[in-house]
Amino acid sequence: MAIRLKKKGTPxxxxxxxxxxxxxxxxxxxxxxxxxxIPLQQNIGAPCQALVKKGDKVLTGQKIGDSEKFVSAPIHxxxxxxxxxxxxxxxxxxxxxxxxxxxxxxxxxxWTELSPPKNPDKLSVKEILERIxxxxxxxxxxxxxxxxxxxxxxxxKEIDTVILNGCECEPYVTSDHRIMLEYGDQVLSGxxxxxxxxxxxxxxxxxxxxxxxxxxxxxRLAAKLGFSDFKIAPLKSKYPMGAEKxxxxxxxGREVPIGGLPLDxxxxxxxxxxxxxxxxxxxxxxxxIERVVTVTGAVKNPKNLLSRFGTSLKSLIDYCGGMxxxxxxxxxxxxxxxxxxxDLDFPVVKGTNSILVTxxxxxxxxxxxxxxxxxEVCPMRLMPTLLARYAKAGRYDDCREAYIDDCFECGACxxxxxxxxxxxxxxxxxxxELAKRKAVK
Amino acid sequence: xxEEASQETPPETSQEAAxxxxxxxxxxxxxxxxxxxxxxxxxxVYALLLPAGAGVYFxxxxxxxxxxxxxxxxxxxxxxxxxxxxxxxxxDGSAIVSGLLLALVLPPxxxxxxxxxxxxxxxxxxxxxxxxxxxxxxxxALAARAFMSVSFxxxxxxxxxxxxxxxxxxxxxxxxxxxxxxxxxxxxxYRALFLGNTAGSIGETSALLxxxxxxxxxxxxxxxxxxxxxxxxxxxxxALGLGEDPLFHILSGGLMLGAxxxxxxxxxxxxxxxxxxxxxxxxxxLTMIIRRFAGMPEGVCxxxxxxxxxxxxxxxxTKLKPYGLVKKVAxxx
Numbered sequence: 124m125a126i127r128l129k130k131k132g133t134p135x136x137x138x139x140x141x142x143x144x145x146x147x148x149x150x151x152x153x154x155x156x157x158x159x160x161i162p163l164q165q166n167i168g169a170p171c172q173a174l175v176k177k178g179d180k181v182l183t184g185q186k187i188g189d190s191e192k193f194v195s196a197p198i199h200x201x202x203x204x205x206x207x208x209x210x211x212x213x214x215x216x217x218x219x220x221x222x223x224x225x226x227x228x229x230x231x232x233x234w235t236e237l238s239p240p241k242n243p244d245k246l247s248v249k250e251i252l253e254r255i256x257x258x259x260x261x262x263x264x265x266x267x268x269x270x271x272x273x274x275x276x277x278x279x280k281e282i283d284t285v286i287l288n289g290c291e292c293e294p295y296v297t298s299d300h301r302i303m304l305e306y307g308d309q310v311l312s313g314x315x316x317x318x319x320x321x322x323x324x325x326x327x328x329x330x331x332x333x334x335x336x337x338x339x340x341x342x343r344l345a346a347k348l349g350f351s352d353f354k355i356a357p358l359k360s361k362y363p364m365g366a367e368k369x370x371x372x373x374x375x376g377r378e379v380p381i382g383g384l385p386l387d388x389x390x391x392x393x394x395x396x397x398x399x400x401x402x403x404x405x406x407x408x409x410x411x412i413e414r415v416v417t418v419t420g421a422v423k424n425p426k427n428l429l430s431r432f433g434t435s436l437k438s439l440i441d442y443c444g445g446m447x448x449x450x451x452x453x454x455x456x457x458x459x460x461x462x463x464x465x466d467l468d469f470p471v472v473k474g475t476n477s478i479l480v481t482x483x484x485x486x487x488x489x490x491x492x493x494x495x496x497x498x499e500v501c502p503m504r505l506m507p508t509l510l511a512r513y514a515k516a517g518r519y520d521d522c523r524e525a526y527i528d529d530c531f532e533c534g535a536c537x538x539x540x541x542x543x544x545x546x547x548x549x550x551x552x553x554x555x556e557l558a559k560r561k562a563v564k
Numbered sequence: 565x566x567e568e569a570s571q572e573t574p575p576e577t578s579q580e581a582a583x584x585x586x587x588x589x590x591x592x593x594x595x596x597x598x599x600x601x602x603x604x605x606x607x608x609v610y611a612l613l614l615p616a617g618a619g620v621y622f623x624x625x626x627x628x629x630x631x632x633x634x635x636x637x638x639x640x641x642x643x644x645x646x647x648x649x650x651x652x653x654x655x656d657g658s659a660i661v662s663g664l665l666l667a668l669v670l671p672p673x674x675x676x677x678x679x680x681x682x683x684x685x686x687x688x689x690x691x692x693x694x695x696x697x698x699x700x701x702x703x704x705a706l707a708a709r710a711f712m713s714v715s716f717x718x719x720x721x722x723x724x725x726x727x728x729x730x731x732x733x734x735x736x737x738x739x740x741x742x743x744x745x746x747x748x749x750x751x752x753x754y755r756a757l758f759l760g761n762t763a764g765s766i767g768e769t770s771a772l773l774x775x776x777x778x779x780x781x782x783x784x785x786x787x788x789x790x791x792x793x794x795x796x797x798x799x800x801x802x803a804l805g806l807g808e809d810p811l812f813h814i815l816s817g818g819l820m821l822g823a824x825x826x827x828x829x830x831x832x833x834x835x836x837x838x839x840x841x842x843x844x845x846x847x848x849x850l851t852m853i854i855r856r857f858a859g860m861p862e863g864v865c866x867x868x869x870x871x872x873x874x875x876x877x878x879x880x881x882t883k884l885k886p887y888g889l890v891k892k893v894a895x896x897x
Contacts, residue, residue, distance in 0.1 A: 139595060294595065368887060381888040452588045459593040465586075483594060489601055489656075490698035494830040495788075503887040506835065526886045534593030541601045542698075548591040 125345040125353055130332060131373050132359035135502040137535045139294050139362045139459065141333055145417050145425040146297045150305050152429045153416075153442055159202050159226040159433035160470040161187070162212050166261040167268045168194030173224055179206045182235040184410050186257070187224060196269040197259045200235075201412040201431035204228040212469060223470070226433065239408035248320050251405050258404030259411045259473075264288060264299075264365075264394030265456060267474035270401065273391060274320050280386045284375060285323045287314055289330040289337060289395040290358060290365030293457025296477040298415040299395050301427045303330070303337040306399045307344045313398030316405050318352065321391060326353035328395075329370050331360040362459060363533040367392040369502050381529045396476075417477040418443045421450040430471045436478055437467035446480050454479040459534045489542040497536035497546055503529045507536035507546040514553035519560070522553040530554075601697070605657030607786055608825070611777035612664050615821060618773045619766035622726035623672035627766045631667040633676045637683035638663030645692035658697045662686050665705035665825060668767025669818060669865070670712070673724055678716050682708040702872045703832050706822075706865050713865075723763040738763045739816045740861040757815035768818045778824030790837060791844045792823040798848020806856055819851065822864035832872040839875075839882035847871050 164170035171188030175181055181200035189197040207227040214221045240246055246254070252271045260270035276282050287310075291299040303310060318326055330338050338357055345351060356374050358364050368379050370392060377388040385392055393401075396415065403409040412431060416439065419425040423444025430439060436453065440446055446453075454461035455475055471478075497507035505526060513521040527550060536546045619627040638659040646653040663683050670679060686708035694700045713720045725734045739753075739762055756762045760770025767774075781787045799819060800810035813819070827833060827847055834843050847867050854863025 137597065372887065378888045378890055380890050381886065383888065451586075452590075452594065454592075454594055456592075458595040461592055461594065463587065463589045463592075463594070465589055479594075481594060483588060483590075485588070485590060486596065490696065492601055492604075492698045492830045493833075493835055494604070495835045498835055498884065504884045505886050506884060508835070509883075525883075526889065529886050529888055532592075538593050538595055539597050541597075541599050541604055543596070543600070545591060547593070551591070 125328075125342055125351050125355055127338070127342065127355045127357065128327075128374075130357045130359060133361060133364065133369060133373055133502070135500060135504070135535075136361040136363055136369070136533075137500050137538050139538065141360065142294045142419075143297050143300070143333070144295065145419050145427050146300055148297075148301075148426050150301050150415055150427045150429050153431070153434060153439055155202055155228060155230065155232060156431060156434040156438060157228065158435070159200075159204070159228060159431065160210060160212060160223045160435070160468075161198055161201065161226065161433045162214060162221045162223040162470065162472055163188050163198065164214055164221045165198065165267060165432070165472040165474065166196050167266065168192065168196070170221060171195065171198050173209070173222075175200075175206050175224070177206055177208050180204070181206060181226060182233050184235040184237065184412055186259075186410070194269055194272055196261050196271075197257065197410075198432075199259055199410040199412050200226060201433050202226060202228040203231055203233040213466075237408040239406065243406045246405070251316060251320055254405050254408070255401060258400075258409065260397065260400055260404055261411075261473050262394055263396040263400060263414060263473065263476065265460070265474055265476060267472075270393075270397060273393070274317065276321070276386050276391070281389055282321045282386060282391050283324045283389040284391075285314075285317055285321055285326045286356075286367070286370055286374060286390060286392045287317075287326070287328045287353075287395055287398055288365055288367065288370060288392050289328060289334070289341075290370070291334070292331060292360065292362045292365040293459055293461075293477070294362070295419045295479050296417050296457045297419070298417045298427055298476050300334050300337055302396045302399055302415055303334070304340055307340050308348070309399040309402040310395050311341065311344060311348060311350055311398075312406060313401035314353065315350065316401050317391075317393060317398065323391075327356045327374055328353055329356045329358055329365075329374060331364055332357050333360040362535060362538075363502055366502060366531060366533060368531065381526055411473065414471075414473065414475070416471055416475055418480075419477065420454075420480040421447040421482055422480050423447070432472055433470045435468050435470055436464065439471065439478060440467065440480065447482070449482040450480045452481045452483050454481065459538065460532065486543040488544055491542055491544060494541060496539040496541065500535045500539045502533060502535065503531070505530055507550065508544070510553065511544055511546045511549040514549040519553050519556045522550075523557055527553055527557070601658075602654075602656040604786055605661050607781065607784055608661050609657060609664065611780045612661070612668070612767070612825065614773040614777040615668055615767035615770060616664060618760045618770035619668060619672070622728060622760055622769060623724070623766055624727060624729040626672045627667075629676060630670055630672065630674055630679050630766060631664060633679045634667035634670075634683045635660055635663035637680040638666070638687050641684045641687035642692065645688055645696075649692070651696075656697065659687060662691065662704040665703075665767075666708050668821060669705060669709050669765045671720065671723055672766050673722055674712075674716075674719055678712065678719060681715075682712045685711050698831055700831055701875075702869055703826055703829050706826055706869050706872075709865050710869060725763050726761055726769070736763050738861065739812070740855070754811060754815065757812070762816075764816075765818065765821075768821045771815045771820045774820040774824055778820075781824070781828075787824070787828040788837070788840055790840045791828045791833065794841060794844035795823040795827055795847045795851075796820075798845050799851055802848060802852035806852065808856070813852070813855070817855075817862045818864040822868055823847075826864075826868050827871075832875060834875050834878045834882060836879075836882045836884055838884075839878045842878055842882065843871055843875065846874070 169192030256271040642659040686704035803810040850867035
């Protein structure tokens, strides 16, 4: 049986209202979309080149875009139908315009032929990585970094620990929670694949204690499957518990160097939903064409919807009964790090874990009263008020010297700030300016 | 965040919604804890009502008029300063805090025009001239008290016995201006100091009610426990070291009010916990040095003002060590 570690907590971060409205709602397949828009770039790294053109017939799961660049992941048709053209959409994390393929579904959802391995246990590491890449896998926790690259540490970097992240510390979002409850087998199977690739000495599954049912469920499943090569690390719910740097510090007592990656301290962190997708890709030979999206907030019936990529936000919101009258903001992701949208025609993409509809009013920024709350809550032990002060004054070099690169923009400081200073926004501006300067040099 | 407000209106389809309204675009986080600057200020005002109430109980209507004049002058001054500078006036409660705190550190018999002048000084010179809330170097109430001490030395050192309502004021010495060498244990002295039935400033005499008010702010997470605990602790240790009565030193003078309500002022105290510890240790030492070796009986006001001036320096040398500051790693990417 898997060992359950003692529960741990962090003195940093903030307590946020969890508002997991949809945590009891079983995953439900969203209706097939009437129009599918698939951006050619959905992840960190290079955009894909289209492999199909207008008028081509495509099958569900057929590869329709790929790139030869190292950091990239192919994309697939998520329905069967006809390519009806291209359009341009805004890529939410970067704000850049990207090209997108438009598919008109034929309503039949005819799949391309899948090729699951005859004997999955016999696959070599190279074959596993190839299958993961071909399936178009990227991290489903939000950052959308190509999975096969995260599973191929560069030479000289030894990975001794894998952490599977089931924290889901963002309020409202429940997609990972439901995945753990309903696809626990696949999550554990995906974890086994990850372990085979990286052969770590230790494997942990990190879950916040507001999801006791998921902890118990995975523990029971592991016992049933005779899978015991991992430890469960229950963590006290607090935002941003699920940040990988926080997890690594809490569970392993290691600190990822500023500007570094978890693999610099021998760790790889994967999301539970990614593990499930790894199972689908490697064991079942299925490409990544859909994911669980929590549609929540000011909608009539919050749900967890298994949605094909390219489905419009609008159709999913409508499927959940529509928005409440006062709602004026639509956020992709959770309320802490999610990105507000201006257009409901935007499609669900690989990184979309949630569509949150809210009512909110702009807050008036006041002068800093030096209360120090932002400093108390910063999980990176930064001094956000100083960073914002420097950024406002255009003192970007001072920002860098105050370790602005360490900030992963969780927003805990802004949440806690009594003066409503948009600290994260100032920090983002300063980072952008510093990056621009670096590019010029 | 939104559920209650909008349940009555029937949901529209998002198509109509998108047409009917512009979506609000703003950077994350899209949630806010909801504790505002004015929220904090009013919590401090509520906490201060306890020592203020003690002041009224012991010093009667005089105390009430001093407080009224001080708060009124503070709000009016802030309003005029904002108008003069062409900025919007927001009733954020900070002027009430400064006005009330100033009243609490004044003798009850202070002439009211002097009170008004002190309050105007606190807001116009100490706070607004430096840029308003968040930009002042010194605690406005304490800086005004220092200003009044040099301007009106007689009135600022005339103390009366607690007389409540209706009785005549009888001048006397404060406990601290007498000798403070170990005395035979007399529970009635401590009881008077603890409850506040003694001569002194309006809001400084009742240690009990100050502690209750301070505990309320601690429980609400408004003030940091380190400052009052360490400040008071160091005063007690210093008193012991100097062969004086620690309990007497803790309970008398302005220490309690200063430690809980003045030294904890966000704007004029250090940002980090380490800075706060240095700040409060220095406060304790300075207070006892002034009380024991300087030519005046009380040192809380000047210690805090002195440390206010040192705060930016403390902030500079007590920056946090961030997560991951181990070594620079050039990673492949």
